[in-house]
Amino acid sequence: MRRQVTLLVAATTSIVLLAFLLPAAVLVARVAEARALDSVRADLQKVLPTVALMERDEVAARLAMLQEDGRQVAVRWTDGQWLSPPRGDVGADPSSSEVVGVDGGAVLLQPVRRGDGMVLIEAFVPDDQLHPGVTGTWVVLAAFGGGLLVLALVVADRVARSLTRPVTELATTAHRLGSADLTARVQPSGPSEVRAVGEALNQLAGRIGELLAAEREAAADLAHRLRTPLTALRLDVESLPAADRDRLLTDVDELSRRVDEVIAEARRPVREGLAAVSDANAVVAERVSFWTVLAEDEHRRLDVDLAEGALPVRVASGDLAAAVDALLGNVFAHTPEGTAMRVAVAPRTGGGAEVVVADEGPGLVHARVAVERGHSAVGSTGLGLDIARRTAEASGGALHVASSGAGTEVTLELGAPR
Amino acid sequence: MAHLLVVEDDERIRTALLRTLRERGHAVSSAATALSGLRQAVDERPDLVVLDLGLPDLDGSQLLRMLRAVSSVPVIVATARDDDGSVVQALDAGADDYVLKPFAADQLEARIRAVLRRASGTLDSGSAPVTVGPLTIDPRTRRVVHEGAQVELSPKEFDLLAYLAARPGTVVSKRTLLVEVWQQPYGGSDKTVDVHLSWLRRKLGESAAQPRLLQTVRGVGVRLAEPEP
Known part of the structure; x- marks a missing residue:
């Protein structure tokens, strides 16, 4: 914007300056020329009586005197002979006083009628006398124009900067808010319209902060409201006779797990804030290195195939780490020691990333049910897959499970950041 | 036998805790609000306080600070909030240990025993190398x-x-x-x-x-x- 304003001012100032300075420069040249010719004309007037009345020899003598004075005057006598060499090539005889341009200047031709015929006087004015001081005046005019242009550009730049600074600050603040820095505020300044936008942005930021705080409070309140009766239920069940107690405690534990999932899901917006972004490659690499020691202890071959460079995905790093932990934990929990496993991260078509956790174990039973309902016939497998599925779907991706007798491959598709 | 004070606003949990802790041989009194809990903690001088953080009249962490100003009684915090640093906040405010809801009675009992051992000066995992x-x-x-x-x-x-x-x-x-x-x-x-x-x-x-x-x-x-x- 600053550049555009400066260019606009440069263009308009240049046009205005040219419109004034060009005619002025032409005028100056014309005035100087007219003044020089007038001066020569005045000199000629002094010679006219001599040429009109005197004899040829007297006129020639006078011409010689004039030429000694530095005047370049030539006369063509009535017989057509020049008393001294002319500067110009005179064509048809002019009927009155006339100025003709010649090499190196101009000649003023003045016909004079004598009793014995027409005499033509030619006075040469060299260029330096024709336009005395014009170049100097033009330099002054150009300098004046240049100075004005520079001044206009400086003022335009100042004005443009005062216009763009508040807009740039607005943009910076909006970017900070977009990257989840809710403390970002703009100091409203600049034109009234820009100030109004700044104030509105501040209000918006405040409102987002309030909403997130309310969300956090609501999630915490939800945890309190759900877990308090569960605690009472659990304590009550624990005091029952053993036969009923164990059966009911299993149910209470299952209920507690469900409640944890609900609370974790309700907290997702709080965890993610305004911008849930993490680097899938970095998170997976970190989690894999955490689990590697167990793989070594259990004599498992662990192949890791990471992508090159960062792979940003729309998931908070904590959520992605929990999902990867759940998938890796599943492999360790449900395949025999020594079973080979593989983890791969690759860019996903259309943005985001694809995380694959595969093993060469006996395969999951009822894989589809495990994903859809969050439980399966093999212990906590379903719960782990459910956590991963929720994470994938919240990011705009999906979870796919392919399981056979030759192994299981779980693919976590993660969406790209907004 | 230890004298325990349970500060918990939910009546069902309070009743269940009173019953289960008494069954385990403790003398237990209870309070439903932070202020009555504070008064009882000062008057009755219990050996240990089990404190719910989500009380209706005062935030549990605030009560903990007030309690710490007048008493060094061991406190175990019971909280449903495990997300926003409220546990850390409670430990900083002077809690000796914490349990997350929903907890098992045995889990709470184990923590009570450990904290009481530490408080009585017995060297155990809580203090001595x-x-x-x-x-x-x-x-x-x-x-x-x-x-x-x-x-x-x-x-x-x-x-x-x-x-x-x-x-x-x-x-x-x-x-x-x-x-x-x-x-x-x-x-x-x-x-x-x-x-x-x-x-x-x-x-x-x-x-x-x-x-x-x-x-x-x-x-x-x-x-x-x-x-x-």
Whole structure:
């Protein structure tokens, strides 16, 4: 914007300056020329009586005197002979006083009628006398124009900067808010319209902060409201006779797990804030290195195939780490020691990333049910897959499970950041 | 027999706690609000307070600070909020330990016993350094020294090692470790314990194939004991 304003001012100032300075420069040249010719004309007037009345020899003598004075005057006598060499090539005889341009200047031709015929006087004015001081005046005019242009550009730049600074600050603040820095505020300044936008942005930021705080409070309140009766239920069940107690405690534990999932899901917006972004490659690499020691202890071959460079995905790093932990934990929990496993991260078509956790174990039973309902016939497998599925779907991706007798491959598709 | 004060606004939990703690041999009184709890803590001088953080009249952390101003009674905080640092806040405010709701009565009882032991000056895992063979664990400074060199542990690795070190030679099940160290009375994966044990072994210079201090008893659990000769 600053550049555009400066260019606009440069263009308009240049046009205005040219419109004034060009005619002025032409005028100056014309005035100087007219003044020089007038001066020569005045000199000629002094010679006219001599040429009109005197004899040829007297006129020639006078011409010689004039030429000694530095005047370049030539006369063509009535017989057509020049008393001294002319500067110009005179064509048809002019009927009155006339100025003709010649090499190196101009000649003023003045016909004079004598009793014995027409005499033509030619006075040469060299260029330096024709336009005395014009170049100097033009330099002054150009300098004046240049100075004005520079001044206009400086003022335009100042004005443009005062216009763009508040807009740039607005943009910076909006970017900070977009990257989840809710403390970002703009100091409203600049034109009234820009100030109004700044104030509105501040209000918006405040409102987002309030909403997130309310969300956090609501999630915490939800945890309190759900877990308090569960605690009472659990304590009550624990005091029952053993036969009923164990059966009911299993149910209470299952209920507690469900409640944890609900609370974790309700907290997702709080965890993610305004911008849930993490680097899938970095998170997976970190989690894999955490689990590697167990793989070594259990004599498992662990192949890791990471992508090159960062792979940003729309998931908070904590959520992605929990999902990867759940998938890796599943492999360790449900395949025999020594079973080979593989983890791969690759860019996903259309943005985001694809995380694959595969093993060469006996395969999951009822894989589809495990994903859809969050439980399966093999212990906590379903719960782990459910956590991963929720994470994938919240990011705009999906979870796919392919399981056979030759192994299981779980693919976590993660969406790209907004 | 210890005199316990339960400050809990939910009547059903309060009743259940009174019953279960009395069954375990404690003398228990209770309060439903923060202010009555504070008054009873001063008047009755209980041996330990079980404090719910989500009280209707005053935030539990505030009550804890007020209580700490007038009394050094041990406090175990019970909270449903495990997300926003409220546990850390409560521990900073002077709580001695915490349990996450929904907790099991046995879990609360174990913590009450541990805190009471510490409060009575008995040296245990809560205060005194423990030495197992070449390994010394100091719970107060959270420092671990193995064969003369300090070992850098993650917070969870330290908690796990400290829990095992407090019971040297005793086989502890992974389920118990999940409940006591991870505070997961239900759910959780044994493999979480396994991977932390692998890291601990790695940092203590041993392996699962050749364990020295951290010994796995297949199908039962794990114990921390001096290496067998």
